[in-house]
Amino acid sequence: MVSAKRNKDQNEYELQGFDDDMDASVGKRLRKFVKEFSLNKISKLRSLERLPLGNYYILPDSRNIALLAYYFCEMRLSIPEIHGLDIIIKFFLAYNDSETYKLVVDHRSIAKRYIKSDFILDVLGCFPWDTIYKGLGRREEVRYLVWVRLYRVRKVNEFFGKMEKDIRISYFGIRIVKLLAVEFYCTHTAACIFYYLATTLPPSKEEYTWIGSLQLGGYSYENFRAIDIGKRYVTSLYWAILTMATVGYGDIHAVNAREMIFVMIFVSFDMILGAYLIGNMTALIVKGSSTERFRDKMTSLIKFMNRNGLPKELRQQMKKHVRLQFETGTMSEDSVVDYLPMTIRSKVSQTLYSSIVEQVPLFAGCSTEFISEIVAKVIEEHFLPGEVVIQQGGASDQFYIVAHGILEEVLVAEDGSEEVVAQLDAESICGEVGVLCNIPQPFTVRVVELCRLLRLDKNSFTHIVQIYFNDGRKLINNLLEWKDTDARVGQLAAEITFLVAKQQAELALMVNNAAFQGDIAQLKQLVKAGAVTARADYDGRTPLHLAASKGYDAVVHFLIREGVDLNAIDKFGCTPLLEAVKGGHDRTIAILLDHGAELHLKESGSFLCQTVMTGNNELLRRLIEAGVSISATDYDKRTALHLAAAEGAFQVAKMLIDSEADVFAQDRWGRTPLDEAVLHNRTSIIPILKEAAVKRNLVKTISDWKSTVRTRKLTAAAKAESAESDSNGQESQKLVETKESSPRLVSSAGTSPRLARPTATSPRTIRSAESSLSIERQPASERRLERLVTLGVAGPGRRGSNLSDTSSEGLAAKYRTLPARTVGFSGQTIEQSHFARMNPLPRRRATIFPYHPWTPSKLRTLGKVEWVCSTVDELLDLAFHEFGKHGKKVLNQDGGEISSCDLIGDLDKVYVVDEDDIQNAGNPKQESKKTD
Secondary structure, eight states, rough: OOOHHHHHHGGGGGSSSSSOOOOSHHHHHHHHHHHHHGGGGGOTTTTEEEETSSSSEOOTOHHHHHHHHHHHHHHHHHHHHHHHHHHHHHHOOOEOTTTTTEEEHHHHHHHHHHHHHTHHHHHHHHSSSHHHHHHHHHHHHGGGGGGGGGGHHHHHHHHHHHHHHHHTSSSSHHHHHHHHHHHHHHHHHHHHHHHHHTTSOOOOGGSSSSTOOETTTEETTTGGGGHHHHHHHHHHHHHHOOOHHHHOOSOOOSSSSHHHHHHHHHHHHHHHHHHHHHHHHHHHTTTTOHHHHHHHHHHHHHHHHHTTOOHHHHHHHHHHHHHHHHHHHHHHHHHHHHOOOOHHHHHHHHHHHHHHHTTGGTTOOOOOHHHHHHEEEEEEEEETTTTEETTTOOOOOOOEEEEOEEEEEEEEETSOEEEEEEOTTTTEEHHHEEEHHOOOSSSEESSSSOOOEEEEEEEHHHHHHHSSSSHHHHHHHHHHHHHOOOOHHHHTTHHHHHHHHHHHHHHHHHHHHHHHHHOOHHHHHHHHTTOTTTOOOOOOOOOHHHHHHTOHHHHHHHHHHHOOOTOOOOOSOOHHHHHHHHTTTTHHHHHHHHTOOOOOOTTHEEEEEEEEHHHHHHHHHHHHHHTTTTTTTTTTTHHHHHHHHHHOHHHHHHHHTTTTTOOTTTTTTTEEEEEEETTTOOOTTTHHHHHHHHHHHHHHHHHHHHHHHHHHHHHHHHHHHHHHOHHHHHHHHHHHHHHHOOOOOOOTSSSSOOOOOOOOOHHHHHHHHHHHHHTTTOOHHHHHHHHHHHHHHHHHEEOTTTTTSSHHHHHHHHHHHHOSSEEOOSBBHHHHIOOOOOOOOOEEEEEEEESSSSSSSSGGGOOEEEEOOOOHHHHHHHHHHOOOOOOOOOOOOOOOOOOOOOOTTTTOOOEEEOOHHHHHHHOOHHHHHHOO
16 A cells, blocks of 8 residues: 555656666666667657757756766766766757746757856866876876866766755755765865875875874884775775864874865865754754755645646646746745735835836826835746746736746637737736726737746736726726727727726716715815716716715815706706705705705605605705795695695694795695695684785785776876877777776676776765775685685674775785675675686586486486586576576585585586475485385
């Protein structure tokens, strides 16, 4: 089980499917190498990739290069031939560019790079300097060139570096091996130098060297050149290790000046080396090195990929991205910045990215504050060549600003074909159209060269735009300018146009919201950004509607100064003034009225009646102050005063009367507010309605009298002028005078005789004529009031001989003390003689039947529909003419006598009966029994 699990986890390591033979012998490793590089498989090597021109190159991360690094690292240090093979391979080894991180496979570039870097030292390291040294007579100057081979040590460092990143191998173990190798290499080199210093002196001076003068126990190193080479190496290495460890037993020490100088240098170097070794050991114990963090992250990533079964290509991309973060240092930089306060991090971002963001065309003309907020929110990311940054059709959650590198925008067709739309370099932007237009990403964005991008999330960007609305408008304008010049943006003209319309609607909503919240600062900012204050929302409400409904006086003042429509009507038929009235904001009402606002209330009568029925006196008061038509009627022609009288709302009725409400208004049933009050027995309302009616009649009567006098004067003047005209003209003038100035008098019989030419008569006759004229000129509404007063007050009648008193005081006293049945000039009551003829009621239809309403059904005959007459007598005459029946009385359906035709409503049934009908009429129930 353990082996199976180990094999499963190992399929993602750098050397996939290759056994770890670190402990194998050199021969075994050589056989492995020959097996892998056999000539019959050379065409199948995965490390060799054929270019279109037929050239070959070697991938730096290929399997075969890894084999060479594992098995011939030691040989390259000792065998020049192997090192020469390594030089040849370097001319075909592709590399990743340090700036773009793009794989370079061009042979000329590879050769140029290698020649400029390590080629010369690698070639010098391949020379057989020992043979050359001997061939040139053992000259010491030539022998120093052997030290060039030490440059190969970097290969060992590269070897251990690659093994440290190979997570199959224990990081702790490989680090211990590396530290031991460093220690051994340093002590080995020091031992060689110690021995070299001793051999440079002639044999005659051996006692002046550290090894020639050495005496260990009973063994002397005199004539050391004859001692076994192995023993000499061990002795020299022993001294080097003791010196490095600074133990200092003293059994071996420097003898001459050269040795002392080298020992001092070596001991100083040992302090640095010791610190390095101890520091690395401490890092291993506390696990704090960056390489170990990289290994831990890579291990977690590999386990995640194996657990979820991700495809191989995606695995490679993920591992390369993690390696890129490690090599570029971004893995540690993010954690460092995270520990800083927000203000310092903002300053760091300003320093690093401000110059880049300011050059982006989309942000051209934006404010410095807006740019600063954008810079503070961006996140730096790195992408390798070939990686897809944005996928076509994906959600628009972020966009990117190119800080370094090259990308390309690709349009992928339905058949899978690709078309390069644009190439993006530094200071460009990608993904912004999808974010701004709120649509799926229209293009696929792919990395061409190693890119350093600045990512900005959509939520952060939207929040910044909402704060800096002016700059948001500027972004849209910049995008519209690109539509005509940028091909990739021009393809999205419809989306951009929709975006502009959407932003206009959102702008209207923002303006309305600011007005609704009373945020005058935000409102001013929006207006400064180009918002139109007269633009209505989906319900037709303007900002003034909302501000007035909330009573925000400062906002109302500001909107009025901006020139908004004071009388705009929304879909509900409300104006800003009506909203202020409904909201109960008196100060706002006064402001709007001062600037000429109007209610424009549709169906104001129904609204007033509803207000009266709900008992909202304050709303009614504000409506009156706002100039509502107080006498407006509803669908039944009822006014607010009708309902107030019927409901007994004294305060409402008084308020309406004080506001000049029409007390004579009639509903469709012909009832006035006083009728309603009498009908519902509202004793508190009746007096104020009577008083108001009297006052209105006094004013109207005086006005009509003055008009009559003025007309007479004009007539007299016209007569004087006509006297000078010819006879035809005089006759015409007399005719005009007769028609315009002659009043009509009503006789007791109800006829209207023409007035005679004024003659010298007695004062009594003149006063009677004037009194008749006054009553004849009385308006119909006044006469109806007179009748209502007569019906509403009980008591005996009184002669009205003093009705000729037309002064204001006299008329007021007369109407205040008006009895139940006032007698006219001819001896008949006003109710019988004047009111019936002069009340301008609308024409009404009634069905007339020539029998008693209690007559059995089998004895009944058809009636006839006729217009209602002015008097009962006329109605009786009409019945005689139609039915040939001399009627005496007119009854209603309940058998009640009708004393006036004004009591007959439209489409009522009336019955004309004589004395016989009245005598024969019994109990309706008894009659029905008899009939049965």
